[in-house]
Amino acid sequence: MKRSHKSEISVTVWVKPNTIPSLQARRCLELKNENEHTLTQIIVVHDQEMSAFFRIFDDKLIHKFLLMDSCYKLTDKYLLAMTFVYFKRAGFIIAEYTVENFFIALHLANTMEEDEVENTYEIFPWALGKSWGILFKQFIKQRDKLWVRIKFRARVHRNVCEEVMAIEPSHPLWQRNRPEHHGFAQRQYGDQPYSLRGPWASPVFCAPCHSLTMIRRDEDSRRKTVKTECEAQISDSCAEEVPKEESSCGSTHDTSMDWIYG
Amino acid sequence: MGPCFVHPEPSESYETKKEERRGKMEELRRWVTEAGWWVRRCCCGEEGEEERGKKEESREEEVKEEMVKIEELNFWKSNSSTSLPPAELDMDQLGTSPSGSQPHWFHTLQTRRTRVQRGRSNSDPLGGNNCQDHFTWRPGLQFGAAHSYVSLEKLGEGAYASVYKGISRINGQLVALKVIRMKTEEGVPFTAIREASLLKGLKHANIVVLHDIIHTTESLTFVFEYVQTDLSEYMSQHPGGLHSHNVRLFMFQLLRALCYIHSRRILHRDLKPQNLLISYLGELKMADFGLARSKSIPSQTFSSEVVTLWYRPPDVLLGSTDYSTALDIWGAGCIFIEMLQGAPAFPGVSDVFEQLQKIWTVLGVPSEESWPGVSQLPNYKPELFIHCKPKQFRTFWKRLNQLPYKTEDLAQRMLKGVPSDRISAQDSLQHPYFSTLPPPIMHLRDTVSIFKVPGVRLETEARDVFRPGRRVRPSLFPTNTCW
Numbered sequence: 001m002k003r004s005h006k007s008e009i010s011v012t013v014w015v016k017p018n019t020i021p022s023l024q025a026r027r028c029l030e031l032k033n034e035n036e037h038t039l040t041q042i043i044v045v046h047d048q049e050m051s052a053f054f055r056i057f058d059d060k061l062i063h064k065f066l067l068m069d070s071c072y073k074l075t076d077k078y079l080l081a082m083t084f085v086y087f088k089r090a091g092f093i094i095a096e097y098t099v100e101n102f103f104i105a106l107h108l109a110n111t112m113e114e115d116e117v118e119n120t121y122e123i124f125p126w127a128l129g130k131s132w133g134i135l136f137k138q139f140i141k142q143r144d145k146l147w148v149r150i151k152f153r154a155r156v157h158r159n160v161c162e163e164v165m166a167i168e169p170s171h172p173l174w175q176r177n178r179p180e181h182h183g184f185a186q187r188q189y190g191d192q193p194y195s196l197r198g199p200w201a202s203p204v205f206c207a208p209c210h211s212l213t214m215i216r217r218d219e220d221s222r223r224k225t226v227k228t229e230c231e232a233q234i235s236d237s238c239a240e241e242v243p244k245e246e247s248s249c250g251s252t253h254d255t256s257m258d259w260i261y262g
Numbered sequence: 263m264g265p266c267f268v269h270p271e272p273s274e275s276y277e278t279k280k281e282e283r284r285g286k287m288e289e290l291r292r293w294v295t296e297a298g299w300w301v302r303r304c305c306c307g308e309e310g311e312e313e314r315g316k317k318e319e320s321r322e323e324e325v326k327e328e329m330v331k332i333e334e335l336n337f338w339k340s341n342s343s344t345s346l347p348p349a350e351l352d353m354d355q356l357g358t359s360p361s362g363s364q365p366h367w368f369h370t371l372q373t374r375r376t377r378v379q380r381g382r383s384n385s386d387p388l389g390g391n392n393c394q395d396h397f398t399w400r401p402g403l404q405f406g407a408a409h410s411y412v413s414l415e416k417l418g419e420g421a422y423a424s425v426y427k428g429i430s431r432i433n434g435q436l437v438a439l440k441v442i443r444m445k446t447e448e449g450v451p452f453t454a455i456r457e458a459s460l461l462k463g464l465k466h467a468n469i470v471v472l473h474d475i476i477h478t479t480e481s482l483t484f485v486f487e488y489v490q491t492d493l494s495e496y497m498s499q500h501p502g503g504l505h506s507h508n509v510r511l512f513m514f515q516l517l518r519a520l521c522y523i524h525s526r527r528i529l530h531r532d533l534k535p536q537n538l539l540i541s542y543l544g545e546l547k548m549a550d551f552g553l554a555r556s557k558s559i560p561s562q563t564f565s566s567e568v569v570t571l572w573y574r575p576p577d578v579l580l581g582s583t584d585y586s587t588a589l590d591i592w593g594a595g596c597i598f599i600e601m602l603q604g605a606p607a608f609p610g611v612s613d614v615f616e617q618l619q620k621i622w623t624v625l626g627v628p629s630e631e632s633w634p635g636v637s638q639l640p641n642y643k644p645e646l647f648i649h650c651k652p653k654q655f656r657t658f659w660k661r662l663n664q665l666p667y668k669t670e671d672l673a674q675r676m677l678k679g680v681p682s683d684r685i686s687a688q689d690s691l692q693h694p695y696f697s698t699l700p701p702p703i704m705h706l707r708d709t710v711s712i713f714k715v716p717g718v719r720l721e722t723e724a725r726d727v728f729r730p731g732r733r734v735r736p737s738l739f740p741t742n743t744c745w
Binding site for chain 1: 446447448449450452455456458459460462463475477527555556558559560563564565
C-alpha cells in the first residue's frame, strides 16, 4: 500500500535577502517529486517575512502574553509556527504582520489543534482588552475570514512547523516546548469552573510545571558550581531581571523570553 | 440556511422584485426539469464507459501538471482514473447466483443495472455518457457560489448541520449539501473548521470527496459527492449479517481508508456504520470528519469524549490520557463483527462501566499481567466488574464458526484490549483474510476504487427486507467463490 500513496508534501524554502533561488529551487523540487507521485506545496519564506513575524513579539502586550502562558498551553512552539504558516498561506504583506492578526491566527491554530476549547478563551481578554465580552464576536468573524483566506486549509503538518523553526532554530520562540503533562486527553475530575484571567491576573499555579522548574533549577545550580566565576555573575544578573511570580506555574524563569531582554 | 441556494433577495422595488422572482422561478423550473432529466439518466443504462475512462485519464494528466496548485478547487481530481480497463460485468457468472433470480447487484436501491459496469463516481448521474450532447458548461457558474447548486430534498439532520441532496448546476453532478448552522458567538464550529481543513488534504477513493465550500456571512455549506446509502442502512436492509464476501470488500476498503489517513497522522475518532457511506457499487467512503483531527504535533490536548460509546476502545473507556491510531482500529474491529453478525459487537446501554463490562465478557477482565499499567487507569475498578475469562471470539459471535479461521484471527487482532497490541491498518491489509482478493487490489493508487480491478464486485446479499419473498440460500453465508 505504501507505494501506491500519492502524498501531499509541503516544503519550506527560505530565501535569504538579495538572492533569487526560489524559482530554481521550486523547479528542482517539482522535478524530484514528480517521480514520486507527490503533490508538492511550497512555502517560500523571505527573510523580511520571518523578521516581521519575530517583530510582533517585540510588542509589550504579546511579550507579557507569552510570559503569562508559562505552561505553553496556548503558545507552544508548534502553535506559534502555525500562526506564521497561516500568515504565509493568507498571503499577508509585511504591514499585515500585526499583533491583531497574530491573535486571530493563534486562535485558529488552537481551534484546529487543541481539544481543550476552554484554553482558547484566554486569548480574548489579551487580544480585545476589558471589553472583550462585546468584541469577541467580531474577533471570531475575523478568525473565520482568515480561514476562508487560507482557502479553508487550517491544517499544518508537523514537518512544515519544524521547517519553519529550522529557518532560525535557536530563536527563543522555538524553545517553547509544552510539557507532556499538558498534552493528551487530560481529564479534570471535579475541576473548578473555568474563569478567564487575562492580562490582569497572574497565571494559575501549576504544580507539575512548578516541580519541573525546580528540577531544572537544581540542574542549573549544579552546573553553576562548575562555571567560572565570571559566567556565574552573568547568569545571576539574568535571573534578577526575571520578575518573581511564585504563583505563575512555577516557571518563573521563562528562558524562551530571554531574547526579548536582549 | 435553508435548502435553497438559488435566490438571494435583491433590495429593490416590489415590481422589480416580482419580475425578478418570476424570472428566477422560471430558472428554477428549468433546473428542476434538468435535474429530473439527470436523475432519469442515472437510472438508465450506461454505455460509453470507455470514453469516460479516457476522459478521466486525461484529467489525471492535468492533475500532474497542477502539482503546485493544489490549493485551487480541483475537486475532480478525486474522480480520477485508473490504468486498469473498466471491468466488464460477467452476466453468466452472476447468473449462477444461488438466489436463482436475475441478480440485483445494486442491492440497496433495488435498481437493476444494465450490461456495463460504470465508473467509480456515484455523484455523476450521467454516468459519463453522452453528456456532451445535452450538457453545456455554464461559464457564469463558479465554484464557491450558492447559486451553483440546487437543493432537492433533505437527507438528514446532524448535530451541527443539515444535509440535503442537491445537484450541481456547474456539471450536473448529484451532490450532498451539508449546511452548517452558524452560531453568532462561536462563528464556524470547530468541527467544521477541522472537517474541511482535513478533507482538503485527503484524496482517496475510500474517503468522501469534498467538492466545494460555499461561505457567506450567514452560512457555510460543504458540497460533498453524493453517495446513495451508508453501512448502517445497508445492514438494516440486509439483516442477520452480510455476505462474507461483501464484508471482506467493505473491510478492505475501510482499512485502506484508515491506512491512508493514519499514514497522514490523522485520526477519525468517530468510526461507526453511519459514517461509512456505501455506493450502489459497494464502494465504501469514510465520511464525517467532524471529530477527526491530526495527531502529529507532540503534547497536543485531546478530548477523551471521542467515539460513540459502542465503538469506543477499552483504553479510552478506562480513562487513558493518550490514544492514537489504535483507537480507530478498535472501531473498525467492532464494525467488522457487526457486519458479520448483523448486530453491534458491544451494545452497551448507558454508561462507560456497562460498556466496559460488555467488552470484558469477551476479552476477560484485564489484569496487570495481561495489560501492564491497566490498574493505573482512572476507571479501572475491578471490584465493579463481574469476573470474566477471555473467550474465543467464535464462541461468542457464532457467525465466526461458519467462516475460515483467518476471519476470526483478524477480528481478534483488531479487538485487542491493549492498544499497542492492536494490528495496524497497514498490517491488516496484508492479513491472510484478504488473500482471496485479486492481487492487483493491493497495488492500486490511492484514488482508484477497488471496483476497477476486474472481477471485484459485490455479491447478492442473502436477506433483503425489500424482497422478503426471495429464497434464502440453504447454506447461509458460504465462503466466497467469486474468484
